[in-house]
Structure formats: C-alpha cells, structure tokens
Amino acid sequence: MFLAALALRPQVVGIGPLIDDIQTDLDASHAVAGLLGTIPVLCMGLFAPVGASLCAWLGTRLAMTIGLVLIGVFGILRGVVPSTWLVVLLTLPVGIGMGVGNATAPIAVRETVPERPATGTGVYATGIQIGATVAAAIVVPLAAVLGGWRGSLIALSIASCGVALAWTVLERGADAHVRTEGVIPRLPWRAPTAWLLAAIFVSMSSAYYGLVAWLPDAYVERGWSDRSAGGLVAALSLTAIPASFVLSWLSERHGGRRPWLIGCALVFLLGTAALIVLPGGAYAWALLAGIAQGGCFALVMTLPLDLAESRRRVGELVAMMLGVGYTLGAVSPFALGAVRDATGSFDAVLWVCVVLLAFLTGLASLLPGRTAQGAVQVRVGG
Template sequence: MTRRRPVSWPLGRPASVRASGWLLAAVVLCAMALRPQLVGVGPLIPSIQDDLTLSYPVAGLLGSLPIACMGLFAFAAPPVVSRLGTSRAMVAAMVILGAGGVARSLVVGAPDLIALTLVVGLGMGLAGALLPTAVRAWFPGTERLATGLYGGGIQVGAALSAAIGVPIAQAAGSWRWSLLAFSVVPFVALALWVAGRGARSSSPPVAASAGAARPRGTGLLLIVVFAAAGTVYYGINAWLPSAYLEFGWGPGPTGALLGVLNVTQIPAALSAGYLATRIGLGRLIGAYAALVLVAVCGLVLAPGLGFLFVVLYGLGNGSIFTLMLAVPLELGRVASEVTRATAMMLGWGYLITAASPVVLGIVRDQLGEFSIALWLLVAVAALQLVVAVEVARRLRGS
C-alpha cells in the first residue's frame, strides 16, 4: 500500500476536538438536507396533482428532475470550489436548497413548480459533490468513519421525510406545509456550517495541489458501480409496490416494503464506515454488491418473502452507497482531486440513474407486466457485482 501525500487544508484545520464535533455535526446535517425535497415529495404527489391539476408526466418530473440535477450540477462543483472555496460553496448550496424549497411551496402552477424543482436540484447536486471534499480536508485519518456518518445522515433524511411528509400535510391541511418543513433542514445545517467555520483555526489555508489525474479506467468503473446502484435503487422505489400488486399483494403491505427498505438502509450506512476501517473498503464493496444481487433475485423469484429480501437489499445498498462515497477519498491525494473524482462519479452516475424509472415504466407498458422489468434490475445488479469486484481489486492494489 503506497503512502498518501500530506493532506492540504483548504478549509482550515479544526482547532480542537470540540471544533471537530461542530464540523462533523454540520456535515451530517447538510447530508440530511439532501433528500427530503426528493424522497419526501413522492408520497405528496397525488395531493400536488389535485391542487395544481398536473398531468402524470409533469408530476413524474418531480421525481426524475432532481436525480438528473444531482448529476448535472455535480459537474459544477470543481469550478465553483476553485472560485469560492469549499466552505463558501457549501453555504451557497444550502441557501439555494432552502430558499428553493420555500419558494416551491408557494407556487401556483406547473411552470413555476418545475422551474423551482431545477433550483432545488442545483442545491442538492452541488452540496452532494462538496461533502466528500469537506470530509477529506477536516477529518484526515478518520475519513471512512466521517463518511459513514454523513452517508447515514442522507439515509436518515430520506427516511424521515418519507415518513412525516403526509402526516404534516394532513395535520396542516396542505402539502405546502410539508415542503416548508423540509426546507427548514438546509437552514439549520447552514447555521451549524457557519458556526463550524468560526470553530476552525485561523491559520492560513494551504492551497491544494491539482495532482496527477487518476487513470480513466478506474474512474469509469466507479461511474458504473454508482450508476448501477442508483438504477436498481430508484427503479425499486418507483415500481416495486406496483409490481407486487401484480404479484397479488395488497396495497398496505406493498407500501410497507419501501418503508422497511429505507429504514434498513440507515444502520447499514452508519456502520459501513466503521466496518471499512476494520475489514477493508474493497472487500466490503464486493461483499455488499453480492448481497444486493442475491436480494434483487429474491424479490423476483420469491415475492412471498418480499420483506426478507428488501431487508437484505437495504443492508447491501445502504452500505454500498456510503462506501462508494468513500472511494474518492482513497483515490484523491489532496482535496482538489477528491472534488474532481466525486463530481465525475456523482455527475455521470446520477445522470444515468435518472433514466431508470422511465425506462422500466416503458418496459412495463410495452410488455404488460413487471416481471421483465424486474429482471432488468437483476441484470444491472449482476453488472454491479462484476465491476465492484474489479474496483475492490484496484483498491487493494493501490
């Protein structure tokens, strides 16, 4: 194993253990803010459709556009960081996400709703690409643990927003209050982020070296694994309940499948970083990719055991997501390299992922049943395993 180069500190070194606690809390809360405006909106779509008289294709954009934006705007992270610095860029991302969410809750028609969904997607995409850079700079030596915590934060934000969105709307009398509630999180994260900036030492920052680019082949492999994971995850979230209705399940149990899946991903994501420090990042990526393949096969072949296999899938996918966020930290020797590697992986990965619900829906419409669509997800999971094994080999040899 080659030694890493010394870490540069474009954000300033934390002045104390207490300061590091502030910074870690800020990173985790920023992570929690990344999914409510996407995952939490899904259960509210029927109410939004009724209120704004949206067609199904337009309503579908509320789910697909943020995913595409997370990919498209991730590419903006490196130039934004070079111009503003990571800390100011994250402040801008949280302001955009929070303000866009507030404005979206006040819309009166479809054009405004779609335009502000793009604004929200800008904040999500930029912030998601910045977090690994902050972790690399602020937590040298404990990057995997910090990545596990903020990966868990993403899952907690997704699960909580999916659980509370409809109850808030029912209690307040409108879906708009749910979007307002989701928009509070970025502003709280912003306050902690600003407090964390004050907790850092005042020593002048050290410029990050651009360093040598990583081999293109490795970058392509990361894109394939991340895109495959997202394709399966968002495909399952979009269509698994409908598929299981075809398999004879009732509406209640089919809806509970996704709740169990997303809750299961929380402990998986939180534990992945710790396990990576004990077992090794490469070994875990391969093992969890195998678990995902087994789980997706089980969902197709044994629908009667659906709850068992969504638990297995949640454990595998929640872990892979967090571990893949840690890979750029292993490959990047300085913060600027981490930013570029993360932007590449998230950018192309999410752009590819955004097509998953649409493609699977087209397959269902053309063939008249979901079985073939689910088998496509099995094929994608098999591809993920093959490529993940190669990524693991390269990580062990780096």
C-alpha cells in the same frame, strides 16, 4: 456533516407520497408531476462538477452553505407560488443545491478526516439515509396538519434553512475548509479509473432508483394492498440507515473497501432476486436488500477518497462519478417503466435490477486491490 446531509434528500423523497395531491391541486399531467422527482436527481448529476468547482473557488464550508441555502430558500418559494410551471421551474435551484451539497460532502471528508475516509463518509451517508427515511414518513401527516402538500414541503424547506444555519455556525473558523491553490477541477474524461467509478455508480443508482420507483407497483400487481406494498420501500430504507455507518466503519478496519463492496453488491443482488422468486418473505428480503444498499452507497462514496491523494483530484473523481452516475441513474425509473410496458409484467423490471446489480458486483471486482486503508494515488487528469 451529519446535520448537513439530513437536508440532501427530503425535497425529492418527499414528492413521491404527495404526488397525487400535487397533481390534483395543480391540475397537472403525470408527466409534468413526474418532473418534480426527475429534475432534482438530474441536477445531482449535472451540477456535481459545479459543486467541485465551488469547493475550489470558495472552500467547502461556503460551498455547502450555498447548496443548503438553495435547497431551503427555493424550497419555500416552490411551496407558495401558484403556477404549475413556476413550481416546476423552482425545483431546478432546489436540485442544484442538492447537486452542490452531494459533491461537497466527500471533499469535506477528505479535508477533515483524511485518515478515516470511510468513517467520515459513513457519518454523512447515514445522515442522507435518515433524512430520506424521515421525510418519506412525515410528509403525509404534515400535509394533513399544515393544510396540504404545500405546507408539508414548506416545513421541510424551513428545516433545511435551519440545517444551513447550523452548518454555518458549527463550521465557522474551521481551518480545514480553505480554498485550493486556484486550480479548478476538470472532469477526467481520459482516466479509466474515473470511468470505472462512474460505471459503478450508474449501476448502483439505476438499480436503487428502479426499485424505489417500481417495487410497490410490482407487489400491487401480485395482489398486495397499496399500503402493504409501500411498506417494502420503507423496509428498504430502514436497514440502510445503520448499514451506511457500520459497514463503512468495518471496511476501514477489516479488509478495505473492495471486498466489502463486492459482498454488499452480491447481497443486494440476492435480496432483489429473492423479492421476485420468494415473494412470501418480501419484507425480510427488503430489509436484507436495504442493509446491502446502505453499505453500497457509503462504500462507493468513499472510493474517490481511496483512489486519489490530493484534494483537487478527489474533487475531479467525485465530479465525474456523481455527474455521470446521477444523470444516467435519473433515467432508470423511466427506462424500467418502458420495460414494464413492453413486457406486461413488473417481474421483468425487477430482473433488470438484478442484472444491474450483477454489473455492480463485477465492476467492484475490477477496483485496485489496494482500495482499502490508505489512499491509492492514481492519475486522473486528462
């Protein structure tokens, strides 16, 4: 699970540091170049139900393999095609692979370690954080060594193919990875619990993607250099790596998910607010917010495992939460950019992120009191 998760973010995170080179080489507009980052996040939402269905049809082992192969193979093809629109078009199957992999991971945890859902989630959430952080750090040096952005993205894609091979070999013959009884997951549109999870994920992902997109520009506006301002996102990612596992592990042993999620959301809120009102300590606040963000992500991804007993119902909750959450979260950078245009200040953008995190804190408090050690069976069918 850890190895598979390493491949679930580099193809989108690696675009940001290379965007200027990509835009120049392809002679593309800002809007077209922005699609390379927007499409994968939208796909993570739109194709989460497809991932849950593939788990039911084929089993989680094969579903994850398909997702990883899509990421790796089409990532390589995207790096070699000459046309701008072919590069954009081939980003779609890469995003589909990411969507399938994201939806498969919680279901695989439910199968393999049902008695320790937070620990299992923490393992792959940590893999996601490490994959994203390493990709952001190495894509520019790789581009310098390998002849440009194409060589850099191809290298990431080859690594994803290696991850797909490792996953297939290591999971070969695993008894837990079996097909379900033939019932395909349906999105639980009428279930209040499913909508609560979706709202939690929307508020969390919107705040996170908004910060990643606009925090550096907010500090450049304050007079920082591009390099120093970009370091804030690196700091935000750095502390999220250990937090993803450690806070999940602690929640499984002390108090359950709800109080830990409320605490992480509150710290995330305070860290983001401090970035606005106490900019002199920006790196410290970014590190603090990163701890909270890593904890929030891992804990939220564990919630479907807490709130449903059967594998099929876990798949339904995951499909709903990620489908709605990533789809709306992908709009956040654009919407917050519009806030900047309307107000003339990035402070307003960061305050919107604070409001989103206040919603996250409030929504977390609405979770069932038993969201903790052991699943809580809820009716999530239509």
